[in-house]
Amino acid sequence: MHMFAAFYFIIVLSIEKEWGLNYDELISLWTLGALLIGIGALPAGWLSDRWSRSSMMVIMFLGMGISSILCGLSNEKYLLFVGLSFLGLSCSIYHPVGIAWVVNSSKKKGKALGINGIFGGVGIGSGAFIAGLIIKYYNWKVAFILPGIISILIGLSLIIFILKNYISLKNIKNMDLKDKDYSNKLILIAIIMLFSMFGLGLTFQILQTSIPKLLEIRLENLTTFNIGLIIGIVYGIAGLMTLIGGILADKYSLKKIYFLGIFAQVPCFFCIAIFSGLPLIIVFLIVAMFNSSILPTENILLAKFTPQNHHGLIYGLKFIVAFGSAPIAVFLISSIYKLTQEFTNLFYISGILMILVTISVIFLPIKFKKN
Secondary structure: OHHHHHOHHHHHHHHHHHHOOOHHHHHHHHHHHHHHHHHOHHHHHHHHHHOOHHHHHHHHHHHHHHHHHHHHOOOOHHHHHHHHHHHHHHHOOHHHHHHHHHHOOOOOHHHHHHHHHHHHHHHHHHHHHHHHHHHHHOOHHHHHHHHHHHHHHHHHHHHHHHHOOOOOOOOOOOOOOOOOOOHHHHHHHHHHHHHHHHHHHHHHHHHHHHHHHHHHHHOOOOOHHHHHHHHHHHHHHHHHHHHHHHHHHHHOOHHHHHHHHHHOHHHHHHHHHHOOHHHHHHHHHHHHHHHHHOHHHHHHHHHHHOOHHHHHHHHHHHHHHHHHOHHHHHHHHHHHHHHHOOOHHHHHHHHHHHHHHHHHHOOOOOOOOOO
């Protein structure tokens, strides 16, 4: 899913040259798809709570495959826009369904979410790398169609596993998530968590969407393949930090890990605003690592604050907030690039937002020490 949600940011660089259209015009075609990744998460989570998480994952794989193939068959902006929009809707299934699936199927939840998160990082990185590789040897159409075919085959394989009872059709329940009663502080918790998830989501979307173009601008003589390779390596390494962050979440204070992981991103965004060359790549790696490291902590916090039979719904709400920020990110990227042909102000905005999120997390009604 992370691969499908990320590879257009590389593919668009080839479409830009072939169709002779402006970058800001083409990147805006992803606006609705990005919005649907967020909006679609809530009904997907709600349906998975009441029906079957494994079956919803089948729909995700088939939907992503068909949508991606449609994008690859597009010869005009309208068809590409439709394909990208349905791709976003299909991608919306993963986070509320998949994360609830992992949380309720494991004992060491931090470690399990960390392992799961590695593949998220690899997915983001491989989306850029695989798209760049396919474009190098074939073209942007194949970069859409080939992954689409593979996704359909995975969806069909999952159907077979479910029918053979290797994977449960019914949702698994877990009794290890009971914690303190936070009911009298739920409003405060909700406000802080919603704001932090929005801030983290927006800055993540800004970075993921703009970084291919940023590297093209600030590093001379890079091919699409080289850009994809750099992004692939960065997000691959960052994915490993999700496992480390998950292991730490099982041992130490969730609030402390969450706070430090967010605070560390502040200087990184200010550096991205002005750095170029190798220093830009290094600080891009650092911010991606810290962003990935706190994901298991955030998901465990949400699981502790909400009833188990509503986990799909609450993760759906999380990703409405996180991915619902994507259209704002696309708008900011498109507008700032159109005005300045650069992204400096974009990352100043990101740094200021991370300062505000860091301050808000201090007021979470959880102790900094492990209970």
